[in-house]
Amino acid sequence: MAEQAEVLRRAPLSRDRILRAAVALADETGIESLSMRNLAQDLGVVPMALYKHVANKDELLDGMIDVVVSEIDPPVPDADWKHTVRERILSARQVLLRHPWAPLAIESRNMATPAVLAYLDSMVGTIRAGGFSANLAHHVMHAMGSRILGFSQELFDAARNAGRSGASNPEPPAALPPEVATRFPHLAEIATAASHDDASVVGQGCDDQFEFEFALDLLLDGIERLHQQSWTSSRRPG
Amino acid sequence: MAEQAEVLRRAPLSRDRILRAAVALADETGIESLSMRNLAQDLGVVPMALYKHVANKDELLDGMIDVVVSEIDPPVPDADWKHTVRERILSARQVLLRHPWAPLAIESRNMATPAVLAYLDSMVGTIRAGGFSANLAHHVMHAMGSRILGFSQELFDAARNAGRSGASNPEPPAALPPEVATRFPHLAEIATAASHDDASVVGQGCDDQFEFEFALDLLLDGIERLHQQSWTSSRRPG
DNA sequence: TTGACAGGTGTACGGCGTACACCTACATTC
DNA sequence: GAATGTAGGTGTACGCCGTACACCTGTCAA
Known part of the structure; x- marks a missing residue:
C-alpha cells in the first residue's frame, strides 16, 4: 500500500530522465563525485x-x-561564415560555462558522440x-581545436590557483601569494596586467570572456586572411 | 636468507624512482590503468x-x-621571440607525444605544479x-592556451575514431565507415581532403604535426602583427 | 647499549562499477 | 480469465580502488 503509493509518486525511469539527472548532479557536485550509486x-x-x-x-x-x-544554439541563418562561426562558438562557450565538468568529460572520451559529430559537421558545412x-x-x-566547442584554457585556471588552498573556492582570485610571485616574476607581472575597457571586470581579475574572444578573433582574422589569399597547402600560413 | 638477497637485489625506493616508474607505466598501459597497487x-x-x-x-x-x-628543452638562446617560442612549443609537443596520457592529466589537475609554472613563467619571459x-x-x-604545452585537439582524435570498434588500435585511420560518412557528409569530405606536400604522410591520413604547426603559425603570425601595430587592449585583434 | 627514526609490511574499511539471479507488474494471446 | 512473455526495478556479491593505522625491522647517533 505505502510502497505502491511511493512507486506512483515518482516518475518512471527513462534514459532521458537519467541523463538529465546526471547532468544536474554533475553541475551541482562536480563530475568526480558522480557515481552510479549517487545518481x-x-x-x-x-x-x-x-x-x-x-x-x-x-x-x-x-x-x-x-x-x-x-x-x-543552431547556426544563425543568412549570415557570412565568419559571423556564423563566431556566434555559434560563443554560444557553445555559454553552454559549457553552465556545465563546467563537460570539457574534461569530452576530452576524456576517445570517441566522439553523435551529437558532437553533428555539431562539427554543421560547423564544417x-x-x-x-x-x-x-x-x-x-x-x-x-x-x-577545442575552441570550436567553447573551451580552451583550463591550463590557466590551474595557474591562477597556484599556491592557494586545496578547496576550490569560487572567490575572485586576488594577486598571487608572495612566495609564488617572487619565484615566477613574469607570471606575477602579467597576472595583474590585463586591463580591460569593460568596467564590469572588478579589481585586477582577468576577464575570461575577453580572453576567449581575443583568441577566437585572432584565429578568425588569420583564417579570413588565408581565405582571401586563396590559400593552398603548398604555402604556410605566414 | 633468500629474503635478504631479494631485498638487496632491488634498489631502495625513492620519490624519484617512484615517479619515473609511474611515468613509464602510464606510457605503456595508459593512465586509467595506473593504480597504486599496480605501481x-x-x-x-x-x-x-x-x-x-x-x-x-x-x-x-x-x-x-x-x-x-x-x-x-630549455629556450634556445639568442633568437628572436617568435623563433624561441615556436621551437620551445614544438619541443613540448614532442615530449607530450611520448607521454600521451599527460595532456589529460595536466588538464584534470586544478592547480598547476611548480614545473608547469616555471615553464609558463619562462615562456612569458x-x-x-x-x-x-x-x-x-x-x-x-x-x-x-594549452598549445603552449604542445597539445590542443584531442577532440579530433575522438572524431577520427567515430564508428570504429572500442579498442584503441593504433592502425592508421582509413576513411570513415560508410554509415558515418553519409550522416556527416561535410566531415567525410574534409576527412580525406588534407593534402600535404610532405610525402611522408601515407595514404589519406592527416598529418597531425602539420596541423599543429599550421595552427601555431596562424597564431604566431597574428600575434606578430598585433605586436608590430603596438596593439593595446582598447582595440580588438582585427 | 639504547633509543629514535626512516622505511617497508599487513590488515582492514568504505566506495566504486557491475555481473547475475530474482521478483513483479503488466500486456498479449488463446 | 488463465497462461505466458517481457520490461524494468531489486538484492547480493565480487573484485577493484585509495588509503588509515598499527606494526616490524634495520641503521645510526648518543
Whole structure:
C-alpha cells in the first residue's frame, strides 16, 4: 500500500530522465563525485536499475555530453561564415560555462558522440558554404581545436590557483601569494596586467570572456586572411 | 636468507624512482590503468610503501606531470621571440607525444605544479623580452592556451575514431565507415581532403604535426602583427 | 647499549562499477 | 480469465580502488 503509493509518486525511469539527472548532479557536485550509486539515490532508485537504460558508466557520460552539446544554439541563418562561426562558438562557450565538468568529460572520451559529430559537421558545412576549399576547411577545424566547442584554457585556471588552498573556492582570485610571485616574476607581472575597457571586470581579475574572444578573433582574422589569399597547402600560413 | 638477497637485489625506493616508474607505466598501459597497487607491484613493493614517499595519488600525478614538463628543452638562446617560442612549443609537443596520457592529466589537475609554472613563467619571459607589453603578453598566453604545452585537439582524435570498434588500435585511420560518412557528409569530405606536400604522410591520413604547426603559425603570425601595430587592449585583434 | 627514526609490511574499511539471479507488474494471446 | 512473455526495478556479491593505522625491522647517533 505505502510502497505502491511511493512507486506512483515518482516518475518512471527513462534514459532521458537519467541523463538529465546526471547532468544536474554533475553541475551541482562536480563530475568526480558522480557515481552510479549517487545518481541512483538521487533518482530514488537502486543503482542497478540504471543499467536497464544505459549500458555502463561510459555510455552514461556519452549521453551527458550529448545533452550538453544539444544545448548549443543552431547556426544563425543568412549570415557570412565568419559571423556564423563566431556566434555559434560563443554560444557553445555559454553552454559549457553552465556545465563546467563537460570539457574534461569530452576530452576524456576517445570517441566522439553523435551529437558532437553533428555539431562539427554543421560547423564544417558553414565554413564550406563560405567558399573554403575542403582542404583549407580541414586545417581550419584543426586550428580552432577545442575552441570550436567553447573551451580552451583550463591550463590557466590551474595557474591562477597556484599556491592557494586545496578547496576550490569560487572567490575572485586576488594577486598571487608572495612566495609564488617572487619565484615566477613574469607570471606575477602579467597576472595583474590585463586591463580591460569593460568596467564590469572588478579589481585586477582577468576577464575570461575577453580572453576567449581575443583568441577566437585572432584565429578568425588569420583564417579570413588565408581565405582571401586563396590559400593552398603548398604555402604556410605566414 | 633468500629474503635478504631479494631485498638487496632491488634498489631502495625513492620519490624519484617512484615517479619515473609511474611515468613509464602510464606510457605503456595508459593512465586509467595506473593504480597504486599496480605501481607498487611494478616496483616489487607493497602498495602502502609508496605512501612513505608521496602523500597520495594526486600528489603522485603532480609529480609525474613535473617529470614530463622537465623534459621540455630549455629556450634556445639568442633568437628572436617568435623563433624561441615556436621551437620551445614544438619541443613540448614532442615530449607530450611520448607521454600521451599527460595532456589529460595536466588538464584534470586544478592547480598547476611548480614545473608547469616555471615553464609558463619562462615562456612569458621570452615574450616580454621580445618587447611585448605585459598586457599583450597576458592575452597572448591565453590565446595560445594549452598549445603552449604542445597539445590542443584531442577532440579530433575522438572524431577520427567515430564508428570504429572500442579498442584503441593504433592502425592508421582509413576513411570513415560508410554509415558515418553519409550522416556527416561535410566531415567525410574534409576527412580525406588534407593534402600535404610532405610525402611522408601515407595514404589519406592527416598529418597531425602539420596541423599543429599550421595552427601555431596562424597564431604566431597574428600575434606578430598585433605586436608590430603596438596593439593595446582598447582595440580588438582585427 | 639504547633509543629514535626512516622505511617497508599487513590488515582492514568504505566506495566504486557491475555481473547475475530474482521478483513483479503488466500486456498479449488463446 | 488463465497462461505466458517481457520490461524494468531489486538484492547480493565480487573484485577493484585509495588509503588509515598499527606494526616490524634495520641503521645510526648518543
